[in-house]
Amino acid sequence: MRDLLLVGIFLAVLPIALRHTWIGVLLWTWLSIMNPHRLTFGFAQDAPFAAAAAGVIFLSLFITRDKLRMPWSPPVIVLFLFVFWMCITTAFALDPGDSWHQLNKVLKIQLVTAIALMALHERRHIELFIWVNALSIGFYGFKGGLYTLTTGGGGRVWGPAGSFIADNNHLAVAVIMVIPLLNYLRTVATHKYLRLGLLLLMVFCAFSALG
Template identity: 70%
Template sequence: MRDLLMLGIVLGALPFALRHTWIGILLWTWISIMNPHKLAWDFAQNAPWAAVVAGVTILSLFTTRDKLNMPWEPPVKVLFAFVIWMCVTTAFAFYPLISWEQLNKVLKIQLMTVIAFAALRERKHIELFIWVNILSIGFYGFKGGLFTLRGGGAERVWGPPGGFIEGNNELAVALVMVIPLMNYLRVVATRPWIRHGLLALMLLSAVSVFGSQSRGALLAVSAM
């Protein structure tokens, strides 16, 4: 059932992603961060969902009627310089095979980041992008918070298997990063049930941070 649900969501969203690049960015972000396919039990687990969505999103650059504009602000230039520097340092790495493999992964992510810069142009695009991020990570914060409260913090909270936030440290830091974004959406929300829901999600995510037993995240949440 979960596999069919995943298939239905992606196939249903791809035509819209082909027409609107920003929808492709949102879909790719959801799959890449939340790893919803890893919650399935059959064929969806190992299917290349992110690659398919990325391909359609890149194709949409030539089919969309939306205006795309790269913001050449200083932070964007710094990011480009950083990517170039990563390529230079990889060329002189002690372990070239491992380093080039990692660089290949990083460059794919940076490519989608650049497309996001050009596609997410309006306030609604940015806020939807924030929603995708906080719900993708907040899902595990919600689960982890309840898990910690139920068990009294006796066991660690872990992220989705096979993802960038699989480890307890990675998940905890990601939660620390999105809690302020949750608060932003709570402040700008006009409906009380959304504000209350986001407040509850913030609290459970904070509990999940402590439940991860991550010392680095403890320092980060103290600074936050």
């Protein structure tokens, strides 16, 4: 059932992502950070959803009528210089095999990041991007925090298998990093129950990190 639900959501969003690059970026971000396919139990568990979303993003660059422009601000320039520096240091790495493998993964992420910089230039784009990032990690923060409270800290909280945050320490860093984003969303939210829900989610994220 989860597999069909995920595939249904993915296929429903794809046509919109083709027309609007920023929607594709949000879809790819959700799939890459939350890894919802790892929560399924059937054929969807190992399906390359993020890779397919990235392919749609590249196609949308030639189809979309949205304005795409690179904001050449100092932080963006520093980011690109840092990526260039990673390429140089990898060339002189002590363990070239593993280093080039890791660089390959990083460059794929940075390529989509560059497209995101071009596509997410309106306030609503940025805030939706924050929502996707915050709730994708916040889901595991809530789940892990609830588990920590119900077990009295007797169990260890792990992230989704096969992801960048699968390790318990990596997940702890992620949920701590997402707390300021949740707090920002709380400050801009207009509904009091939404603000309360985000505050509670921040608390659960803190307990998840402890777990």
